[in-house]
Amino acid sequence: MARLPELAVFDLDYTLWPFWVDTHVDPPFHKSSDGTVRDSRGQTIRLYPEVPEVLERFGSLGVPVAIASRTGEIKGAKQLLELFDLVRYFVHEEIYPGSKVTHFERLQQKTGVPFCQMIFFDDETRNIVDVSKLGTEWCYLHSCPEWNESSNPNSRIRVICKGPS
Numbered sequence: 001m002a003r004l005p006e007l008a009v010f011d012l013d014y015t016l017w018p019f020w021v022d023t024h025v026d027p028p029f030h031k032s033s034d035g036t037v038r039d040s041r042g043q044t045i046r047l048y049p050e051v052p053e054v055l056e057r058f059g060s061l062g063v064p065v066a067i068a069s070r071t072g073e074i075k076g077a078k079q080l081l082e083l084f085d086l087v088r089y090f091v092h093e094e095i096y097p098g099s100k101v102t103h104f105e106r107l108q109q110k111t112g113v114p115f116c117q118m119i120f121f122d123d124e125t126r127n128i129v130d131v132s133k134l135g136t137e138w139c140y141l142h143s144c145p146e147w148n149e150s151s152n153p154n155s156r157i158r159v160i161c162k163g164p165s
């Protein structure tokens with residue numbers, strides 16, 4: 001059986017959901033009577049559809065999951081995690097601006113997991129470059145820019161390039 005990571009770390013914007021929480025949507029968010037999550041303008045907010053399944057899978061494998069996001073919209077990001085019922089999946093949430101090296105150093109201190117036993121999912125090359133210098137394994141998620149809520153989620157292109165192991 002392949003070796004499992006001891007910690008899986010996820011970015012938020014364009015990794016768990018298809019937008020930047022600080023610019024593309026308008027907090028505060030709420031759950032409407034039909035159960036959908038909406039922003040202050042009534043715009044429906046969605047996750048990438050496979051996200052709950054992926055997080056559930058890590059849980060069933062016994063791999064703890066954390067967040068490393070550099071968004072400045074910290075309150076809105078945390079509110080979305082609550083409204084989407086995702087908080088229960090994460091052992092730590094590092095959400096604040098700046099290089100993700102800081103996020104990972106704090107995760108390392110909090111969990112005791114060595115960087116080389118962590119796996120990192122992110123859509124931005126700059127973050128992959130920073131964090132891979134620590135020795136972390138990584139997956140670069142390339143989200144199709146044309147994808148939007150109206151298109152079929154099954155038809156969108158999301159290439160996953162596995163980092164060096």
Ligand SMILES: [Mg+2]
Pocket residue numbers: 011012013014015122123124
């Ligand atoms: Mg991102």
